[in-house]
Amino acid sequence: GAVVSQHPSWVICKSGTSVKIECRSLDFQATTMFWYRQFPKQSLMLMATSNEGSKATYEQGVEKDKFLINHASLTLSTLTVTSAHPEDSSFYICSARGDRGSDQETQYFGPGTRLLVL
């Protein structure tokens, strides 16, 4: 159990385009989903936290108009990188916290999406 999927796994796009990344909890309902960004050989950086049906909470320094997060259901959250630029190239990872038992205590990570903006 506790499987989180992400789609797509790889994205290459031109500068100025928008990219949408989907994060799904496959076998549990995710009370909360988290979006992280990780640059090569760097630590995880939390971008935002989202709860189903409410606005995402962004970490300091993360532009909410650039990184749009929608948590429309208990199993799906999306991150849209708007007007992407080369400096947005990174590894984007979502994670989900479950809604019962020990799943409430633990974050389960998706496989990540590697974004390359040319």
Place this chain on the structure above:
Amino acid sequence: QKEVEQNSGPLSVPEGAIASLNCTYSDRGSQSFFWYRQYSGKSPELIMFIYSNGDKEDGRFTAQLNKASQYVSLLIRDSQPSDSATYLCAVRGGSYIPTFGRGTSLIVHP
């Protein structure tokens, strides 16, 4: 500010040895402690979590928690080359948002 500190390493151990990974945290109110493994180019995967002082064993892995000293460690027995990865410590307090350490790189050489 809540901080979670890990030695970045790399920690190099021979195959078959015990690898010991340490993590200290600043928030005395922390309640839940997690160890994740991250292979290069992959996302983190949960190894184990611990809530209470003492040891918790799961196969070759043992998590040790000492709240008084504010540290949590992960022991890997009979280390294998496939254990070579970055190990992330995460600490969670009253909120549901954990704080991650920067990770320790482990290299297990044959």
